Amino acid sequence: MTDQPQGPRPPKRGHGVSRAEFKAQVRATRTDFERQVQVTRADFERQVQATRAHLDATSERIEARTGRNLILAILIGLVLGGAMVVSLIFIKELFMIFASVIIGFTSFELAQALRRAGRNVPRIPVVIAAVGVVPAAFFLGSAGQWLATLAGIVFIALWRVALAILPDHRAPTRAVLGDMGAAVLIQIYVVFLASFAVLLAAQPGGQWWTVAFLLLVITADTGAYVSGLNFGKHPMAPSISPKKTWEGFIGAALSCIIAGVLLGLFMLDQPWWFGLIFGIVIVVTATFGDLAESLVKRDLGIKDMSSWLPGHGGFLDRLDSILPSAGAAYALYLIFA
Structure with missing residues (x-):
């Protein structure tokens, strides 16, 4: 099986990295991941709203034409x-x-x-x-x-x-x-x-x-x-x-x-x-x-x-x-x- 991208991976703590620096890297990675999720969600909501607006406009045109x-x-x-x-x-x-x-x-x-x-x-x-x-x-x-x-x-x-x-x-x-x-x-x-x-x-x-x-x-x-x-x-x-x-x-x-x-x-x-x-x-x-x-x-x-x-x-x-x-x-x- 091929590996699928799972978003930003948390950094591994290596030698010479302090505990505070490691926590900062984890927080930064989490922030980047949350930002990507928010961007993806916003794009999805915009697509849903655009589709709904298009369907509503089409329905209104049909209703105006046929009264139904x-x-x-x-x-x-x-x-x-x-x-x-x-x-x-x-x-x-x-x-x-x-x-x-x-x-x-x-x-x-x-x-x-x-x-x-x-x-x-x-x-x-x-x-x-x-x-x-x-x-x-x-x-x-x-x-x-x-x-x-x-x-x-x-x-x-x-x-x-x-x-x-x-x-x-x-x-x-x-x-x-x-x-x-x-x-x-x-x-x-x-x-x-x-x-x-x-x-x-x-x-x-x-x-x-x-x-x-x-x-x-x-x-x-x-x-x-x-x-x-x-x-x-x-x-x-x-x-x-x-x-x-x-x-x-x-x-x-x-x-x-x-x-x-x-x-x-x-x-x-x-x-x-x-x-x-x-x-x-x-x-x-x-x-x-x-x-x-x-x-x-x-x-x-x-x-x-x-x-x-x-x-x-x-x-x-x-x-x-x-x-x-x-x-x-x-x-x-x-x-x-």
Whole structure:
């Protein structure tokens, strides 16, 4: 083995060197060694600070361009996506619980946003009605999905009428009807569309279709993000979502078509041409869902539905592309599976 340098070595006491001189040499050597350590440490800290500054500057540029904290978005996306995939593949009932929590939080989040916009939407019945649709769709199928959704709308409407008895909640009839309409929006836009994912997962082999369409939605989002970040120049709908570009949509479409073919062949046991249809349908519905939520936020005058998911905004900011895609995926399942 070759000897490796270990820094300054302490001097050896030789003949003719006094004890005091030897101690002075040892102190000098120790001082030189400590100075070298400090210099090395300072150089390392400067490199770390420079690297951190570079990463922060890059993250700020990306966030300014896309409106998203990339690192937090990736971490939270991995956690949520991993929990959802595990619940789907191993125990379907766990996915039902997971979906109940997500749909409940999303409904509450939209109700809060509508209340801030001036609509007196009762939050308790909204959450109860949202959570109730999930087991109905999972165990009773499409009939349970429809009945639970309609029952939820009636339940929320009756709750709002009952609240009108209280002095603090009294309002003109037109305002009360507007509050009911806002509650209907939550039940249809969030709960009913999201319940298609539960309905799909409950079918024989439906868990793989659910995983596949979720992966396609993620692929569309990632493809649009990367393409728009690097090549985006032509806004798709500047009055609704100024940062969404046609270049991003093209990147999302190409990514989805490739992923759709691969998922159709190796996960769903479908012919390659089904993957083309699958990819095209999901990229269209995902883009529509993203624009629809942007339009809702624009009407409400907000940037994000909430700040519950750092890097993403709120739950609805993550589910916007999934909601219409769930219905489309269920329709494709009924046709091809």
